[in-house]
Amino acid sequence: MYPEVSAWLERFLLQRHLRSEVRVLDTSHLPVYRALRRLNITGLPGDWESWDIRVDVLGIISSKQSTQLALVECKNSAITLAHLSQLLGYCRVVQPEYAFILSPVGVSDSLKRLVVTHGRRDVLEYQHPARKMARSIVISRWDMTTKSLDYASVITGDDNRTRV
Numbered sequence: 726m727y728p729e730v731s732a733w734l735e736r737f738l739l740q741r742h743l744r745s746e747v748r749v750l751d752t753s754h755l756p757v758y759r760a761l762r763r764l765n766i767t768g769l770p771g772d773w774e775s776w777d778i779r780v781d782v783l784g785i786i787s788s789k790q791s792t793q794l795a796l797v798e799c800k801n802s803a804i805t806l807a808h809l810s811q812l813l814g815y816c817r818v819v820q821p822e823y824a825f826i827l828s829p830v831g832v833s834d835s836l837k838r839l840v841v842t843h844g845r846r847d848v849l850e851y852q853h854p855a856r857k858m859a860r861s862i863v864i865s866r867w868d869m870t871t872k873s874l875d876y877a878s879v880i881t882g883d884d885n886r887t888r889v
Contacts (some may be wrong), residue, residue, distance in 0.1 A: 726782060726799045727751045729872040730827060732786050734797055738823075743789040747795040749795075752783040757819065761785075768792035770820075778815045788820065793822035800826065804864055809848070812862055816851035824851065824862045831866035831878055840864070840880055849882040858883065 726820045727750070735749040752760045760783055761769065766769045770793050775786030776884055796819060816824045833838075839845050849861040861882025866875040 726800075726827075726829070726867065727753060729798055729869075730782050730799055730867070733873050734782055734795060734825075737783050738786055738795060742776065742788070742793075743788045748785045748787075749783075750783045751781070753779065753781045755779070757783060767794055772818075776819055778818065780812075780815060784823070794819060795820045795823040796825070798826045799867070800828040802828065803830045803832070804828045805833045806836050806839065809836060809862065809864070813848070813851055815871060816848045816860075816862060820852050820860075822860070824860070825874075826862060826864050827867040827874070829867045829869050831875075832864055836864075837880070846880075846882045849880070 731749045731751055735747060738747045738749070750760055756777045756779055758774050761773055764785070766785060766787070767880070768787065769852050780796045782797035786793040786795070796812065798808065798813060798882045800808055809827060812824060840848060846861070850859045851862065856880065859882055864880040866878040869873045872887040
């Protein structure tokens with residue numbers, strides 16, 4: 726899944742950051758801080774060298790003003806609360822611009838019940854920038870045929886899905 730997800734993430738980021746340099750890496754076997762160090766990325770928060778976490782795909786958006794990140798976790802089974810909790814922890818540390826958790830199976834019934842039926846979209850939120858919409862994890866089924874998100878399955882912290 727990693728090559729297809731990497732290609733999708735690169736297209737996604739390039740469409741949204743036209744004047745920025747975009748790089749996407751498979752970091753499933755490499756801590757984020759090591760990937761950033763190897764690329765000599767600048768414009769990161771001072772604590773970036775402590776980010777000893779492994780996400781499956783890392784997106785880097787670099788402009789003259791800033792460097793932003795995108796984190797993607799890929800699962801082969803239904804996305805559970807445990808999977809969400811892992812990525813939520815990573816996002817609280819890294820505070821990426823975008824965060825996704827994807828699976829060709831989709832979301833588990835219990836997680837869907839929590840977030841959609843019971844309206845607990847707040848559990849997807851990881852950052853609350855001043856005077857901006859909260860940043861939240863996007864959960865989606867990965868469509869193996871189209872090699873993209875199944876947009877009908879997308880769950881976000883925003884009921885209107887304005888961020889995807």
